[in-house]
Amino acid sequence: MNDKIQVKDVTKSYDLYKAHQKIYIRRIKGYFNSLRFSGNIVLFALFFGIPWITQANRQSVLFDLPARKFHIFNITFWPQDFILLSWFMIIAAFALFFVTVIAGRIWCGYTCPQSAWTWIFVWIEEKTEGKRNSRIKLDAESASVLKGLRKTAKHVLWLLVGFLTAATFVGYFYPIRELFVDIARLDLSGWSLFFIGFFTLATYGNAGWLREQVCIYMCPYARFQSVMFDKDTLIVSYDPARGEHRGRRRRGVDPSTIGLGDCIDCDLCVQVCPTGIDIRDGLQYECISCAACVDACDSVMDKMGYEPGLISYTTESNLLGVKTKFFRPRLIGYGITMIVIIAMFAVTLNQRIPLELDIIRDRDVLHRITAEGNIENRYNLKIMNMSHDDKEFILSASGLDNLTIVDAPQILIPAGGTLDFRIQLEAPTTAMNVPRKTIYLSVTEQPDTGIRVTEETRFFGPIY
Numbered sequence: 063m064n065d066k067i068q069v070k071d072v073t074k075s076y077d078l079y080k081a082h083q084k085i086y087i088r089r090i091k092g093y094f095n096s097l098r099f100s101g102n103i104v105l106f107a108l109f110f111g112i113p114w115i116t117q118a119n120r121q122s123v124l125f126d127l128p129a130r131k132f133h134i135f136n137i138t139f140w141p142q143d144f145i146l147l148s149w150f151m152i153i154a155a156f157a158l159f160f161v162t163v164i165a166g167r168i169w170c171g172y173t174c175p176q177s178a179w180t181w182i183f184v185w186i187e188e189k190t191e192g193k194r195n196s197r198i199k200l201d202a203e204s205a206s207v208l209k210g211l212r213k214t215a216k217h218v219l220w221l222l223v224g225f226l227t228a229a230t231f232v233g234y235f236y237p238i239r240e241l242f243v244d245i246a247r248l249d250l251s252g253w254s255l256f257f258i259g260f261f262t263l264a265t266y267g268n269a270g271w272l273r274e275q276v277c278i279y280m281c282p283y284a285r286f287q288s289v290m291f292d293k294d295t296l297i298v299s300y301d302p303a304r305g306e307h308r309g310r311r312r313r314g315v316d317p318s319t320i321g322l323g324d325c326i327d328c329d330l331c332v333q334v335c336p337t338g339i340d341i342r343d344g345l346q347y348e349c350i351s352c353a354a355c356v357d358a359c360d361s362v363m364d365k366m367g368y369e370p371g372l373i374s375y376t377t378e379s380n381l382l383g384v385k386t387k388f389f390r391p392r393l394i395g396y397g398i399t400m401i402v403i404i405a406m407f408a409v410t411l412n413q414r415i416p417l418e419l420d421i422i423r424d425r426d427v428l429h430r431i432t433a434e435g436n437i438e439n440r441y442n443l444k445i446m447n448m449s450h451d452d453k454e455f456i457l458s459a460s461g462l463d464n465l466t467i468v469d470a471p472q473i474l475i476p477a478g479g480t481l482d483f484r485i486q487l488e489a490p491t492t493a494m495n496v497p498r499k500t501i502y503l504s505v506t507e508q509p510d511t512g513i514r515v516t517e518e519t520r521f522f523g524p525i526y
């Protein structure tokens with residue numbers, strides 16, 4: 063069996079340049095709606111709640127860009143940890159590929175912020191302007207005070223949600239408690255004001271006005287997802303063998319006796335679709351797998367006394383009467399790659415030493431002969447204590463006989479702090495039989511807990 067899914071040539075039936083038709087989404091109750099609602103409540107609670115959690119007098123999750131430190135609960139990531147961030151992004155990408163091969167676009171339908179915020183905005187629209195038919199009627203009406211009030215209430219609430227979203231988002235980059243105090247005092251800095259304004263308008267525009275157009279025209283994931291689909295990927299699909307021929311009929315009439323299938327052509331599945339498509343036309347790239355049409359059709363089937371599942375989560379294989387295969391080479395490949403990268407990420411994170419040493423040789427003079435006849439080299443050191451505790455360290459030098467640190471400093475660095483200082487190293491001339499030697503400087507935590515970093519540098523002497 064060819065494992066490619068059939069594609070409909072939409073360019074022949076669509077006018078690609080037609081004006082955008084406003085979609086009046088009808089909200090529907092049902093199993094998948096409840097699932098999505100519960101999931102979104104958890105996600106909103108995490109998004110709005112996490113920046114308010116404090117730990118040891120500091121915001122638990124704070125991406126402090128000016129200080130170039132990312133605090134994530136017990137760990138602080140520094141620019142030196144960029145590799146971990148890269149691996150985290152790669153893991154996230156492979157997790158998305160893995161889930162997509164199994165379950166299609168469920169990320170889009172259930173957890174994508176664009177979908178989650180759109181559903182909040184639809185709910186506000188319904189509370190202020192009424193249900194779908196009332197909204198269509200309201201838009202068709204000429205201007206009136208009531209219409210103005212309803213529309214104003216909707217936009218004010220949309221902007222309020224947009225503002226709360228934006229302020230919370232900025233609160234991940236700027237201490238959120240200070241930010242909200244500044245907001246209350248109307249004393250925001252220029253950058254805070256700019257970003258809160260920008261993200262307020264972005265949320266308002268994306269979830270209120272653009273909605274499905276973000277998914278259809280702007281989201282790159284929608285473009286490449288089809289590459290990951292195969293005939294065993296879970297998709298939302300209408301069963302034409304059972305539904306056709308579609309047509310209206312009275313309740314209680316056996317459709318087979320009048321040459322009809324189970325679809326009563328009520329259009330409810332189209333009315334609830336947030337992207338405005340008719341799933342009965344087959345799999346389309348606009349479908350975000352939200353299953354609103356499944357809930358809608360199941361409610362119709364229930365009223366008609368038919369079995370649910372005319373529209374359902376299924377696979378192309380199932381629809382063709384072939385058993386769906388769960389383990390496929392592509393899925394196994396993504397799974398193995400993901401596990402390997404997660405293991406590497408975990409090992410790197412585990413071996414991460416919260417201490418950094420930078421050495422820069424003094425550029426003014428290569429070396430100096432002291433009054434005692436020793437060779438002296440100078441270095442500028444920068445030590446970063448990347449832990450959450452104040453620490454004491456000692457410095458040691460090796461790589462050359464009788465190499466010593468002149469007036470070795472006591473090194474006390476506060477949590478998350480950096481110390482810059484200069485040192486002089488001395489070695490007897492007898493230790494140098496070549497003009498340049500590689501030496502090593504080590505910083506060790508006191509008392510010794512095994513946390514140590516060692517960096518190499520050069521020691522120069524006279525040319526004989």
Ligand code: SF4
Pocket residue numbers: 300305308324325326327328329330331332342358359362372373
């Ligand atoms: S909701 Fe079900 S019955 Fe109604 S049009 Fe859609 S597929 Fe047919």
Ligand code: SF4
Pocket residue numbers: 298331334335336337338339340341348349350351352353354355356
């Ligand atoms: S066709 Fe169904 S699953 Fe797909 S986006 Fe529309 S309502 Fe959601």
